[in-house]
Amino acid sequence: MKIxxxxxxxxxxxxxQVKKEMGEDAVILSSREQKGLPPTVRVEAAVDYEVEEAASPRLPVPAPARTGEEPPPRPAAEPLPESGEMGHLRRALSEVRAEMGSIRECLEAVQADAADAALPPAKRDVLRFLKGRGVREEHARKLCGRVAGLTEVPGAMLEGVTVREGGRGSGKAVMLIGPTGVGKTTTIAKLAAAATQAGSRxxxxxxxxxxxxxxxxxxxxSKIMGIPLEIAPDARRVKACVDRHADKDVVFIDTTGRNPMSGAFLAELSPVYEAGVPVETHLLISATCDYEFLEGAWKAYSRLPVDCVGITKIDEAVRYGTLYNVAALCGKPIAYLTTGQAVPGDITFPSRKKLLQMVLTENPADPDLAACANA
Ligand SMILES: Nc1nc2c(ncn2[C@@H]2O[C@H](COP(=O)(O)OP(=O)(O)OP(=O)(O)O)[C@@H](O)[C@H]2O)c(=O)[nH]1
Ligand SMILES: [Mg+2]
Known part of the structure; x- marks a missing residue:
């Protein structure tokens, strides 16, 4: 095999190039877009020169004439051992499936390329640039339609991004909701510490x-920070808990993480609103979640009156396109980003410009996240 x-x-x-150098039998092993200006693609292809020799011994061999001394032939229904012909077939099948997957990916890429080829070169650059930074195709195409070239991209993106200055409004209660393990409890601790440091009760x-x-x-x-903690047995009793803290400037409400697709959170949290708690709702989304999950989560959680979004686990993100994807999909202000597990330090309240700078930065590992704070 030649690769x-x-x-x-x-x-x-x-x-x-693959077809010219390796012929029609070449198979695509992998393909991927590479960042850069302009972006390039890398395709790994293989051609198997031994196909014919390897295939011939596997052809059915006519059964030799029976002499009467050999054991009787194996019944047809008896399963063949995995190491034998069946194993070989299974492996061949999975190789074919993998190759078909690669070919499908390539065809999709070719189709997308063909659509892009109809665009003026400056717009094509915009599209590649945005997709290379993790901006979802549909948002990248919308932006592309609004700009003439790369230099107009920051301005166009800025229009679609809002932030919640200082991380929260003036509401008495702030409730954090979101999928399991997204970082609600850790973020409450960070927000509570920041509010205490700013002189709030x-x-x-x-x-x-x-x-x-x-x-x-x-x-x-709560103990470490010296902040009173109330345990509400259910959502109806949250109001009484908040009311007991009339002397406080802000009460943070931590909620149970639920699979957004299950809808269980709706029944659990609706009573908080029905009871008339003056609550501001922050939806937390992880920067590492894929776009399909983000769409599903937003569809589910937007049934509650979400005021703003906090994006967690920025430190684990490979690209920052999610920041723009969240802003564009949810249309809600971004309140803060959490940048690690350390409490209270790993949280930042970036400006719109800083958010955008992060999305547009070529290498997300470069910027000093701590420097994002309140930039
Ligand atoms: N890398 C990283 N980890 C984080 C961040 N925020 C929280 N975590 C970690 O994520 C894990 C889950 O955090 P929690 O705060 O318990 O998440 P939760 O949403 O309250 O979880 P549930 O209540 O079980 O739904 C913990 O290990 C945290 O330390 C962050 O910004 N970056
Ligand atoms: Mg929790």
């Missing part, structure tokens, strides 16, 4: 008695 890597400006160009209410250890986690944070 070769091709570099080109587009998938179409790479495939033409703070209390925390936990609605999360569901997960083993959840209460212990928030209890420890």
């Amino acid at each position: 070769k890597t091709f570099h080109a400006r587009s998938f179409r160009e790479a495939l033409a 703070v209390a925390v209410v936990s609605l999360d008695g569901y997960r083993i250890g959840a209460l212990e986690q928030i209890r420890i944070y």
